[in-house]
Amino acid sequence: MTDAFDPAKLQTALADIHRAGMPGVFAEVRDHDEIWCGAAGVADIATGRPVAADMRHRVGSITKTFTAAAVLQLVDDSEIGLDTPIGHYLPRLVPGDRGAAITVRMLINHTSGLAEYLPQAYPSLAAFPVLAKTTPQSLEDNRFTRFRPADLIEMGVSAPATGAPGSAPGVYSNTNYLLLCELLETITGTAAEKYITRNVIERAGLRDTELPAGTQIDGPHSLHYEAWFGMIDPPRDYSVYDMSWVGPAASLISTVADLNRFFxxxxxxxxxxxxxxxxxxxxxxxxxxxxxxxxYGLGLHRMELPGHGVFWGHDGSVWGGGAISMTSADGRRQMSVAANLQRWNVLDSSGRPQPHPIDGALQAFTRLALCG
Structure with missing residues (x-):
């Protein structure tokens, strides 16, 4: 059972995230037709400019739900088969036996066995996810690097497989979603960004959501502070960044209100x-x-909170920016929250991220927002 929300408690819980060390955080919570918006902290540490609930923000892998929806529209139109091998559509990108074994469904739900390309695209993150052996220098070196999707896909396809196609558990990989973007372009003759914009973003009436063409975030927004597990101290702003390193896998700019409307x-x-x-x-x-x-489903996370039911949505993170958006299975309760610091946890001697007060404060806000 979900209780009606208490605006004062929600604002206090949001402020607790800021007090725990988050520079700025903002959210929108919905219960039927009742809407609460809140913000706590600053959008710019140097000036003290406050965050606001209507700010535009990079939302990372929440983009994947938009991309998955675009692919599923073409499944609805019988233009794409969910269980058709990707090699049927993209034989040059995923050739041979792997192309014949990996289906479109396996790309969308990350059971393809295709590795993440990130460690190869960012050389100083080559030990990723062995975080203790990485350095953040590549983040700065590649701030204005324009990556070609085909090159990133080749890095992921040529890397050692993370498992057999279709085997569980799958392993999360941006390579899968860059391939889905190439699939969209092959089937429609339209760039994935344009197709997703026209058929998902505009269809949903999302006025403050876009897949950016440049490095900037247009309109009111927060700076995006990346700590990279304490290795960038003080955290550095990466709100200006060439997002071709993820493209329509994780480059979406949106607002918490638009995210709630979309889901x-x-x-x-x-x-x-x-x-x-x-x-x-x-x-x-x-x-x-x-x-x-x-x-994980086809671009959707499933989360169950005992006593309060099932929630669907996605979370996301890019350099310095992150967001979470969840909706109850009955559609009654929604929460979208955005934060302007990422990878705040420091590492222990074995390279494992250690608990941080932000973790507990964010979990407490999420539970209050979704459950009351």
């Missing part, structure tokens, strides 16, 4: 068909970048 429409069957949504909500175990096992 409301998606889960109500207004962006893809009910049949496609049912496929989207078929989940499997996937290992995240952080080494956690998540319950």
């Amino acid at each position: 409301d429409l998606l889960l109500d069957g207004e962006i893809i068909s009910p049949a496609a949504l049912a496929q989207m909500q078929r989940t499997t175990a996937v290992i995240s970048f952080e080494g956690k096992t998540i319950d």
